[in-house]
Amino acid sequence: MQVPDRVAPIVDFIFPPRCPLCGAAVARQGGLCAACWPTLAIPSEPSCPGCGRPFAGAAAPGTRCAPCLAQPPAHDGIVAATLYNAAARRLVIAFKHGRRIALAPLLGRLISARLTASRSLGAGEPWLVVPVPIHRWRLWHRGFNQSALLARDIAARIGGELIVDAMVRRRATPILGGLGRTARERALRGAIALKAGTAARIRGASVLLVDDVLTSGATSNACVRALKRAGAKTVVIACFARVLDEALPPDRA
Template identity: 70%
Template sequence: MGVSEHIARAFAPVVDLVFPPRCPLCGAGLAAQDGLCAACWSELAIPGEPCCALCQRPIASDAAQDGTICAPCLATPPRHDGIAAATLYNPASRKLILSFKHGRKIALAPMMARLIAARLPQTVGPDWLFVPVPLHRWRLWRRGFNQSALLAREMARLRRGHACVDTLVRRKATPSLGGLGRKARRRALSGAIALAPQWQARVRGARVVLVDDVLTSGATSDACVAALRRAGAEQVVIACFARVADEALTGQAGDPQAYNETR
């Protein structure tokens, strides 16, 4: 345990006295500052089996077998080496993400990172690089932080890997991708994401966890994976807090417009 963690534990009772722990979703009282109440935990949709052998997209079919590949992956085989999603995108996960990003509740990062890290393969460890999906400089300036970078730092700490928050750069601002078709999304992202030159040698042959808060169409993560592959990354696993997969939810499908609100 590091010095900062010892200090945090020592002052925890004082913090709890001044700011009583509350559930960030419903406001109910909690025993500690870093979680949700039992009722809100139960509202999160956790991905399960059966799922796609390539992308881990949940497959809502009793007939699915080990090794089953989903239709999107059959149509376009992914360039990544798997997806680790802490939750499926539903009203509960959406509220957490909006509070985290637009509500500036960055103290949610450790809890959200723990949930994502728990879904990563056990092979992900000290020699892996944790690289966040980049924000354009203007959006970073307006928001004040890159939410994916905060998650990447926490996950690197949990898995004792290397947080590499400036590995990828977004060279141009891109419009919202909601409602765009595959070709239009590809055009919008063409040339938008690149590897920072100083990371070229470090990424070549490396194993990388690409970190994002929400995985929607996958267009942005695909552009990031492509940049990492061009730089010679050996493996790239995508990790996110919430994944849009309405077909795996029963009665919880989100409004497609709401996906854009979380960007």
């Protein structure tokens, strides 16, 4: 939640701004200190136009990575603010599990900046902004959908139309963190669908699908398939942190 400008000085006086990673004093709430900014792994260029995967060396414009060539993705691009490392992990854990929802503007700002830099959204094209859904039981337990908080912030920054409840999890799924790619896909089969009455708004639209972390892509791919079945023209995935396959243990890739 963004603090209104008129009350920000009062909040800063009562709760002096601190870096969420190291606790050092910073200029504003939700900002990182100068020492911690470089610890985030910002994706480099050139990158694959299909999935945003950074190339290790030089690549001709339009060159796609081996995974995209072997199995073309259903989505139309991935934009990640950072690559998943120790700093990104600490921010995600604080945001999602530590319930520090005041971090949403920081993460949303980083994602939006990356979207602008990558030119993934085109010029002047209207976008629907849709969060990855969580099951109602998890929502009751956590109290919020972290992807919805990010989607709300991003929609305000890029001028997109937020549809916070466009999709639903029809059944609870196990925690996917310890599962491999095949097991994740099996667990999610049929679990995600469009909410009744939403298809008309999705048909022919360009959709920005928002999540906090992209690991194997099983959850986002299930969402992409549901959106494409409803007639979405374009679906671009935006996330704060992305785990590259080579960063995963073999049984998780």
